[in-house]
Amino acid sequence: MRKVILFALWALSSAYVCAQNVREELKHDLLKAGSNYYAYQGPTKALTPAPHGYKPFYISTYARHGSRYLIKASEYDYSYNVLLKADEAGKLTDLGRRALTQLGYLREDAKGRYGDLTPLGAIQHQQIAQRMFDRFPEVFKGRAVIEAKSTVVIRCILSMQNELLQLAKNNPKLIFNADASEHDMYFMNLQDSALYKQRYSKQTQQAYKDFCAKYEVHKPAMAKLFNDTAYYNREVDAFELNKAIFKIASSVQGTEMRDVFNLFDVYTEDELYNNWLQANAFWYLSFGHNPYNGGHQPFTQRNLLKRIIEDADSCIIRPHPGATLRFGHETIILPLACLLDLNGYGREMHDLETLDTDGWINFEVFPMAANIQFVFYRRDKNDTDVVLKVLLNENEARLPIPTDMAPYYHYRDFREFYIKKLQKYEIERAAQGID
Numbered sequence: 001m002r003k004v005i006l007f008a009l010w011a012l013s014s015a016y017v018c019a020q021n022v023r024e025e026l027k028h029d030l031l032k033a034g035s036n037y038y039a040y041q042g043p044t045k046a047l048t049p050a051p052h053g054y055k056p057f058y059i060s061t062y063a064r065h066g067s068r069y070l071i072k073a074s075e076y077d078y079s080y081n082v083l084l085k086a087d088e089a090g091k092l093t094d095l096g097r098r099a100l101t102q103l104g105y106l107r108e109d110a111k112g113r114y115g116d117l118t119p120l121g122a123i124q125h126q127q128i129a130q131r132m133f134d135r136f137p138e139v140f141k142g143r144a145v146i147e148a149k150s151t152v153v154i155r156c157i158l159s160m161q162n163e164l165l166q167l168a169k170n171n172p173k174l175i176f177n178a179d180a181s182e183h184d185m186y187f188m189n190l191q192d193s194a195l196y197k198q199r200y201s202k203q204t205q206q207a208y209k210d211f212c213a214k215y216e217v218h219k220p221a222m223a224k225l226f227n228d229t230a231y232y233n234r235e236v237d238a239f240e241l242n243k244a245i246f247k248i249a250s251s252v253q254g255t256e257m258r259d260v261f262n263l264f265d266v267y268t269e270d271e272l273y274n275n276w277l278q279a280n281a282f283w284y285l286s287f288g289h290n291p292y293n294g295g296h297q298p299f300t301q302r303n304l305l306k307r308i309i310e311d312a313d314s315c316i317i318r319p320h321p322g323a324t325l326r327f328g329h330e331t332i333i334l335p336l337a338c339l340l341d342l343n344g345y346g347r348e349m350h351d352l353e354t355l356d357t358d359g360w361i362n363f364e365v366f367p368m369a370a371n372i373q374f375v376f377y378r379r380d381k382n383d384t385d386v387v388l389k390v391l392l393n394e395n396e397a398r399l400p401i402p403t404d405m406a407p408y409y410h411y412r413d414f415r416e417f418y419i420k421k422l423q424k425y426e427i428e429r430a431a432q433g434i435d
Helices: 002-018 022-028 030-037 073-088 094-110 119-135 154-170 182-188 193-199 202-214 218-225 229-235 238-254 269-287 297-315 330-340 411-431
Strands: 055-064 145-150 175-180 322-328 371-378 387-392 395-397
Touching: 022 030, 022 269, 030 238, 030 269, 055 119, 055 154, 055 297, 055 330, 073 094, 073 229, 073 238, 094 218, 094 238, 119 154, 145 154, 145 182, 154 175, 154 322, 182 297, 193 297, 202 269, 218 229, 218 238, 269 297, 269 330, 297 322, 297 330, 297 371, 297 411, 330 371, 387 411
Parallel strands: 055 322, 145 175, 145 322
Antiparallel strands: 055 371, 371 387, 387 395
């Protein structure tokens, strides 16, 4: 009973802290409006000391690549070409012409670098690795083995490389096994066609459309960029153009142009907030426990969670297992956080209006270089009562599991809880005749 009460009290206090006014938060850091383009800032809270006698001995992670350029040339070309055509017709305001100039410079800077890791993205992973080494030095002592895997995308491979090089600087004796292969994509970047077909159901699309209509932002943005309402109503898809401009505006913070250009000045504070609201709803509907599409999208990461448990099982029996590091994408780390129900992100939310006040806040989960760290502790190499804590972006996170030592959990409880959850889903999937 004491174990359950302690867990409940800690969960309630954590939920209270999570509930926040994002509108006010954006006033202090407007770059958070960029959602998945938010440049990683590192931990904001100190770690809770380990239970008496326990020391870290193994770390297992999944991390998103660091800051990058936009992935396709069309993401830069579309908004530039629309504004260029309007400018040639004399239809842009002064702000519109300034935006066109900035878009042109950013477009040139990105040429040939589509999807590439930026210098800031490399630094983000160097710093994450350094903090891991400093916070948990016992894990990286002597000739510890560091197993590292990346998806086959170059920005992820380079993110992995930057972490490994930073660890090697601290301890040249470390043994590294690094790989990036299609062989591992079944758990590193699973693409589940059955779940994908459910993802954007008609109900989901309608819910998103209705929500965006309440927080419309493209019309006021167009009115500031164009001097002729009839022109942009006739010639421009205002919703798509705003999305394209806002995406570029959000991504600038991760590039070397971040101190030179600021496309966020196209928007008022309220408009920045509305852009973020739309994006937050989109990501919840896409990867959260969305009741409009069956609520199973987090299970796209069932193979990854299963592999994390399998790797832990094989490593914790070793005297000095080291670390298992994995590098991939936000479309993996977000549903994984939801599958784990980290900090309540696995909840089913029926009212999109309350996502932010209820603590479902996308930039808290998957900024560039986002990471989930599972840190394992024991008293000595013969200790069978292994405990762990989970860090979301290097801050301690809560799990939906009773514990008498929050934010630490007994690994046996963790393992049992999630294996049962995965097995239950597999049984339901089989009953529906889904392979």
